[in-house]
Amino acid sequence: MTDRTMAIADIPVEGRVADYVALLKPRVMSLVVFTGFAGMYLAPGALHPVLALTAILCIAAAAGGAGAINMWYDRDIDARMDRTRARPLPAGRLEPGAALGFGVTLAVAAVAVMALAINLVAAALLALTVLFYVFVYTVWLKRRTPQNIVIGGAAGALPPVVGWAAVSGDVSLASLVLFAIIFLWTPPHFWALALYRTGDYARVGVPMLPVVAGKAATIRQILGYSVILAPLALAPVLLGGAGLGYAIVAATAGILFIACAIDVRRDRGERAARRMFGFSILYLFAIFAALIGDKALSMANLGAW
Amino acid sequence: MAIGEHHKRRRGRNFALAGVLLGLVALFYAITIVKMGAL
Numbered sequence: 001m002t003d004r005t006m007a008i009a010d011i012p013v014e015g016r017v018a019d020y021v022a023l024l025k026p027r028v029m030s031l032v033v034f035t036g037f038a039g040m041y042l043a044p045g046a047l048h049p050v051l052a053l054t055a056i057l058c059i060a061a062a063a064g065g066a067g068a069i070n071m072w073y074d075r076d077i078d079a080r081m082d083r084t085r086a087r088p089l090p091a092g093r094l095e096p097g098a099a100l101g102f103g104v105t106l107a108v109a110a111v112a113v114m115a116l117a118i119n120l121v122a123a124a125l126l127a128l129t130v131l132f133y134v135f136v137y138t139v140w141l142k143r144r145t146p147q148n149i150v151i152g153g154a155a156g157a158l159p160p161v162v163g164w165a166a167v168s169g170d171v172s173l174a175s176l177v178l179f180a181i182i183f184l185w186t187p188p189h190f191w192a193l194a195l196y197r198t199g200d201y202a203r204v205g206v207p208m209l210p211v212v213a214g215k216a217a218t219i220r221q222i223l224g225y226s227v228i229l230a231p232l233a234l235a236p237v238l239l240g241g242a243g244l245g246y247a248i249v250a251a252t253a254g255i256l257f258i259a260c261a262i263d264v265r266r267d268r269g270e271r272a273a274r275r276m277f278g279f280s281i282l283y284l285f286a287i288f289a290a291l292i293g294d295k296a297l298s299m300a301n302l303g304a305w
Numbered sequence: 306m307a308i309g310e311h312h313k314r315r316r317g318r319n320f321a322l323a324g325v326l327l328g329l330v331a332l333f334y335a336i337t338i339v340k341m342g343a344l
Contacts, residue, residue: 014314017321050335057332117336 015094022088023071023099024064024106031284032063032159038288039163039178042241042295047118047167054117055166058126059159062110066130066155068103070138072096077143077204083197114166122166129158143205146212153186154179160288177235178291184229185284188222188261192277195219196270219265222276226261230254233287242294249290253283 036059040052047055071078071089079090088094107130115123137152157179164175194201194208195218201208210218233250236242242250260276267273 011311014311015318016314017317020318020321048339050332050339054332054336117340 012095013092015088015098019088019093020102023068023094023102025067025071028067028156029060029063031281032156033060034285035178035182035288036060036159036163038292039160039165039175040167041163041292042160042178043164043167043172043175045168051118052167054113055122055163058110058114058118058122059162060110061106062114062126062130063159065103065106065108065110066133068099068106069130069134070103072100072103073134073138074142075099077206080204081197081200083200118166119169121169121171122162125158125162125165125171129155129162132158144207146207146209148207149190150187153183153190156186157182174236174239174241177232177239177241180235181229181233181287182284184225184232185280188225188229188257189277189280189284191218191222192264192273192280195264195273196277219261222264223258223261226254226258230258236291242291243298245297246290246294250287253286253290257283 033056037056040047040055071087074084075087075089075096078084078087084090089096089099111123111127111130114126133152133155137148137155141148141152160178160182161171161175164178165171191209194210195215198208198210198215202211209221230251231254233254234247237244237247237250256279260272260279264272264276
C-alpha cells in the first residue's frame, strides 16, 4: 500500500494512563509501600527525608514493575479467570509488549536509583525481590506446585527488609523477624482467597492448594499457619524492638486471626473465607501500624508505654 | 478505535510522562543537593 491507510486490525491498542496504573497492582503496591516504610522507620539510624522518599518511591516502582511483568506473563490465564478478566491485558486495553516494557523499565530504574541514591544492599535486596517474584514465583512455581505462594511469598515479605537496609545498610535479626511475619501470613492470606476462587484456579490449571488438596486440607493448613503466626508476631517484643502496647495489639489481632480461621472451618460456604481474606489485610496493616506507633510513642517518651 | 481516541490517549500519556519526568528532575536535583551536604 502506497497511501497511509491501515487496516483496523493493524492499529495497535493504545492504553490510557489509568490502564498503566492498573498494571501496577495498586492495592498490593500500597501494602508493599507500607511495610517497606515500616522497615525504614523501625531501623536504627536515619535517612534524610529526601532520601527516605526516594527509597519509598524505588520500592513502590519496583513492586509496581514486578506486578506489571506478572500481569504480562499471566495474561493468558487472567483472561479465563473471573477475578482477573477485567485487567488491562486480558481485556485488550493494552498491548502486551507495552505492559512488559513498562514493568521492566520501572523495575530496572527503581533498582538503579536505589543503588545510586541510597545504598547497594537495599538495591540488591530490591532486585532480589523483583527477580524472585517474576522468575521464582510467576514463571516457575505458580503453575507447578501448591506450595507456589508459600515459597513465592518470600518476595512479598522482603519490602520491610529492603526498607530497613535502606536506612541501616544491613540485614538484621529484627528485619528478618519482619520478613518472617509476612512470610507466615502469606499462605493463610492467599489460601483464604483461593478457597472462594477455587473454580477460577481450577479452570486454568493453577495448582492452588484447594484445587489440589481440597477445602478441608487447605483449612487445616490455614489454621496451622495462623497458630504459628500469632505468637511469632510477638517476637519484636522479645527483641526489645517493641513494648507492651504493641504486644497487646499483636496478641489481640493474632487471636482474631485464629478465630477467623476456625470460622472458615465451620462455614460451609465462602463467606468466612472472604472475611478471612479481608481480615488478613487488616491484620497485616494493624501489626505494622502498631510497630510504627509503638516506636513513635516510645521516641516521644510516653511514660509507661 | 478511531484515530481521535488514539490522540486523546497519547496526549494523556504524554502529560503523565511529562509530570513523571519533571518529578524525577526535581527529585534528582534534591538528592544531589542533599548528597552535597547542602540541605
